[in-house]
Amino acid sequence: MTAVPDQARDVRDEDAFDIARVDAFLKQHIDGLEGMPTVKQFPGGASNLTYLLGYANRELVLRRPPRGAKAKSAHDMLREARVMHALKPSYPYVPAILAICDDAAVIGQDFYVMERLNGTILRRDLPAELGLDRDGVRRLCLAFVDRLIDLHRVDTQQPALRELGKGEGYIARQVAGWSERWRQAATEGSDPCEDVMAWLAASQPPHDNASCVIHNDYRFDNVVLAPENPLDIIGVLDWExxxxxxxxxxxGGSLAYWVQADDDKVFQSFRRQPTHEAGMLSRAEVVAYYGKRSGLDVSRFGFYEVFGLFRLMVIIQQIYRRYALGQTNNPQFAGFGDAARYMGMRCRRLIAAEG
Structure with missing residues (x-):
């Protein structure tokens, strides 16, 4: 099996930055960099932006937020870098942090630079070059879930990790916080979704199931597969x-992106990872496998599935609001308002199924 490395592309005009300033900063903090770097941009980037810096003797990856308005706690590059640095000793799939910049004079925003993990990042479809049959796809899927379970088993009593959270009450804080974000992200014609938010508030479990390190954006396009063996996950990205x-x-947040082969055509159009492939577990199978391996009770998973979709709806609407206000002209965001409305309808279908 031969993997295809993830390909970076030319930088979008609105996402460009001063390369010379970044180069000068990096050479003050990373020894041995040679020449002036080429700069490419990785696909995606609906939230934070990711670039490949190609020096004569080394490749690096830069992460920065998009321009324009943003949610109060979103796009915090300094926090993301701190999380990665604190987690790296316990979870080897985290890329190493090499430099952190909080000087607005460099590019006008905070950013950080990390090691480049060479490998394959899966996008919408599974590359034929991977040579995975149905059994191989299933083993890849199970490895994907296993890496999430590994993360949830990290010892959170370590001082560097303990300070990342606020303790008991996480579910309640999330329901209240994302409901408020939804109201703040409203645009003309958006669905109020007050009924969905009322259901989440009334249906939330009284206590957290556990307290562990969570990724909060765990998807196939945030993991890196080894180039020599695509069944080996060597990295997990995007710790914002x-x-x-x-x-x-x-x-639940991860499964909000899990579009399977028997989903309706509208949801199929949103698919950004190859979870429809023969051999992939269904959402229900993922939940059952996770419950068996983790030992957690997943018998009432409906709340978590609805919340995951609701949170994704908020994220989509926040991005659409930036587009509607003219803070970005990226054409891929033009349909995000319709996508958010569909997610509201999908939440209601799941709520109705819960009875």
Whole structure:
């Protein structure tokens, strides 16, 4: 099996930055960099932006927030770097942090630079070059879930990790916080979704299931597969929303992106990872497997699934609001308002199924 490395592309005009300033900063903090770097941009980037810096003797990855308005606690590059640095000794799949910049004079925003993990990042479809049959796809899927379970088993009593969260009450804080974000992200014609938020508030469990490190954006396009063996996950990326919280909330957030082969055509159009492939577990199978391996009670997972979709709806609407206000002209965001409305309807279907 031969993997295809993730490909960076030309930088979008609105996402460009002063390369010379970044180069000067990095050469003050990282020894041995040679020449002036080429700069490419990785696909995606609906939230934070990720770039490949190609020096003559080394490749690095830079992460920075987008321009324009943002939620109060979102896009915090300094916190993301701190989380990664604190987690690295316990969870080897975290890329090493090499430099952190909080000087606005460099590019006008905080950013950090990390090691480049060479490997494959899966996008919408599974590359044929991976050579995975149905059994191989299943083993990849199980490895993906296993890495999340590994994360949830990290010892949170370590001082560097303990300070990342606020303790008991995570579920309640999330329901209240994301409901408020939804109201703040409203645009003309958006769905108020007051009924969905009322259901979440009334249906939330009285206590957290556990308190562990959670990723909060765990998807196939945030993991790196080894180039020599695509069944080997060598890295987990995008730690912006990581914290100490409830593990089933993390799983619910991950499954919000899990579009399977028998989903309706609208949801199929949103698919950004190959979870529809023959051999992939269904959402229900993922939940059952997670419950068996983790030992947690997943018999009433409906709340977590609805919340995961609701949170994704808020994220989509926040991005659409930036587009509607003219803070970004990226054409891929033009349909996000319709996507958010669909997510509201999908939440209601799941709520109705819960009885």
């Amino acid at each position: 929303m990581a914290t100490i919280g409830d593990p089933l909330m993390d799983l």
